[in-house]
Amino acid sequence: MSTEEKILQAAMDIFLEKGLHGTKMQEIADKAEINKAMLHYYFRSKEKLYAHVFEIVFKHVFEELHQIFTSEESFETQVHTFVNKYIDLIKNNPRIPLFIIRELGQGGEVAANTFKNAIAAENYMLPHSFIVAAKNAVETKQIKPVDPRHLLITLLGSCVFFFIAEPMISVFLNNDPSFNREMFINQRKNEIINVLLNGIKP
Amino acid sequence: MSTEEKILQAAMDIFLEKGLHGTKMQEIADKAEINKAMLHYYFRSKEKLYAHVFEIVFKHVFEELHQIFTSEESFETQVHTFVNKYIDLIKNNPRIPLFIIRELGQGGEVAANTFKNAIAAENYMLPHSFIVAAKNAVETKQIKPVDPRHLLITLLGSCVFFFIAEPMISVFLNNDPSFNREMFINQRKNEIINVLLNGIKP
DNA sequence: ACTATATTTAACCAATTGGTTAAATTATAT
DNA sequence: ATATAATTTAACCAATTGGTTAAATATAGT
Known part of the structure; x- marks a missing residue:
């Protein structure tokens, strides 16, 4: 593993866990087992390294x-597939929602730039492909007329909000001593699919 | 206005705008036009002052x-009323969603404690009153059988996600030069109400 | 072998910042 | 009026931390 790769791997681990401001350059250097000056040698500044990691994630x-x-x-x-895959992805990478949310909470400049670049490169444009698919579904009367932009936001928000707000939500859910997180997340998939697909039926 | 009130007012303004870590004690003192030591005299520490502000918000x-x-x-x-009021409240206090999200992004300890205290005091328990109302609606067949906990999460997520993710979403929405934020937010209310109420119709 | 270039290290620096303290000022009670 | 307690101020402190630098080491090209 090259020094650069070691840095990126360590930086990703720690930025994902602690966000931009919670992460210290020395901590990344320690985890990567390299000298702190190498971070600046390869990536110039903390912000640049962070932006690099953000784009990968x-x-x-x-x-x-x-x-x-x-x-x-x-x-x-x-x-149906989207909800299942998205929630599974979060389950397997539980740090990701908070990582992105923290970025947005800082003002989201890095996120906005990453997004702009993705649009410019015409790459992995989820919003675009979703909106094309939804428009088509409206035209072919598979679903009733809805604004695809709003539908996408509702879908994303429904999937991700639980994981963002979990520190608070779980206080409430744990009032029930038989509460089981794993089971609840699986139910969550079905409830989202049910309510939303039902809500847009023609 | 007493010194203590001046501090709280200034702290609220700045914490709402910049979050816990983005806010400097000196900045609060300057805005309140008092000596920085007074912050500690009245509230002991930055964290305690922050927790105080969080609870008020x-x-x-x-x-x-x-x-x-x-x-x-x-x-x-x-x-119907909930969606309209919640989105209006956010429109009138645009810093609130990010403020709460930032807190959750830091781990949400303060949020969780505030929530616990609210439960203990049996105060302003939105989740409780919602779940009672939704259960009742299921039993009286006003809506089809759904898990009220999931419905609440879907509802909150649908309302708030746009405002959280706006730095990214707006990059995409602004591709359309005629995009109008005010109008979009009003549409948002109706789309949420339409899809969700339709989704839970018996 | 020698030179130029790239990589790595350890020591250092300047700025920031939450918090403290001792002395000064003001308010309260007797 | 005087003692006591509460409030306010200015100066100070220690820790943190992103970033720099000059010298040392390794690598590659000729």
């Missing part, structure tokens, strides 16, 4: 989800 | 929304 999420809406399946099936 | 949001689901209206009307 962002790509990882959006590339996979983007593809779903370019398939030949029915729109209903696509939404 | 949190109460402000949840008290108003809580009441909706204690009314005698039909559940459908209550949901």
